[in-house]
C-alpha cells in the first residue's frame with residue numbers, strides 16, 4: 052500500500068513542494084474530522100460576516116481558512132498565501148519558494164445539509180525570495196502551477212493531486228490517518244453523456260449555452276441523437292471529482308445575472324487548480340472558448356466562466372460559441 056508520503060518521496064522533484072502539500076493535507080484531516088462531528092463540533096451555520104466577494108461566510112469557511120493560513124504561515128517553504136476568503140494575500144516566510152492559493156471550503160451551501168464539500172489548492176513558484184510577497188506575485192497564469200489538488204470531504208475523504216504530468220488519488224484511512232493511493236493514473240474518457248449545470252440560471256445564459264443545453268435536453272429526438280443525464284452536486288469539488296472518476300461535463304458559464312461579474316467561479320482558487328487536474332487527466336478546460344490555464348490574471352479574486360471535463364464535449368461547447376461569435 053502506497054501512502055501520500057511514499058508517493059511524494061518518489062515523485063516530487065522539490066522537497067519544498069512535498070512539505071507544503073503535506074501541510075495542506077494535514078489540515079485536510081482536521082477539517083475532515085470537524086465535518087464528521089458536524090453540528091456536535093458547532094461548525095454549522097453563518098459566521099455573520101461577508102467575504103471580499105460580498106458572499107455570506109459560513110462558520111466553516113472561516114475556520115477552514117484560518118486553519119490553512121495558520122499552518123502555512125509556519126511552513127518555511129511558503130512565501131505567501133492567497134485565499135478566496137481574504138481580501139489580500141498574506142505574506143508568510145520571505146525566504147520561501149512557493150505561493151499557496153486555496154478555496155478553503157468549496158460548496159459552502161452544502162455544509163449545513165451534510166452533503167459533500169471540499170478544499171481546493173494551487174501552488175505557484177515565488178520569484179522574489181528575501182522580500183515579502185504581495186498580491187502581484189500571485190498573478191501568474193494557471194500554466195505556471197507547480198501542483199494542484201483538492202480534498203473532497205464526502206462519505207470518505209479523497210485527495211486528488213497533480214505534481215507532474217499525472218493525476219493521482221488517495222483515500223484517507225480513518226484508522227491509520229494515512230492517505231492511501233487508490234488510483235495512480237486518473238484518465239477522463241473523451242466522450243460523455245453526463246453534464247452538470249445550475250439550470251435555474253437558463254434565462255441569464257448567452258445564446259450558445261442555451262442552445263447547447265436545449266440540445267442535451269432534446270436527447271435522442273434532437274441533433275445530438277442520444278440522451279444525456281444531469282448530475283449536480285452544488286460543490287465544484289464534487290462535480291469535478293465525478294468527472295475524474297467517470298467523465299462528464301461541468302460548466303458554470305457566463306451569465307447576465309450579475310453583469311459586472313465575468314462568471315461565478317474564481318480563477319485562482321477554483322478554475323486554475325481544477326483545470327490543471329482535468330487537463331492532465333486527458334480532459335479540457337475553457338472559459339467556453341479559451342483555455343483557462345492560459346488566462347493572464349489581473350486580480351487575485353477575478354472570476355471566470357468555466358466549461359471543463361470530457362474533451363469532445365468541451366470542444367463541442369467551444370464550437371457553438373465560436374459559430375455564434377461569427378454569425
Ligand SMILES: O=P(O)(O)OC[C@H]1O[C@](O)(COP(=O)(O)O)[C@@H](O)[C@@H]1O
Nearest residue numbers: 154156157158159249285286287288
Ligand atoms: O448553487 P450555485 O449558486 O449555483 O453555486 C454552486 C457553485 O458555487 C460554489 O459553491 C462556489 O464555491 P464556494 O462554495 O467556495 O463559494 C461551487 O462549488 C459550485 O459549483
Ligand SMILES: [Mg+2]
Nearest residue numbers: 154157158321
Ligand atoms: Mg468554491
Ligand SMILES: [Mg+2]
Nearest residue numbers: 154155156157
Ligand atoms: Mg469557498
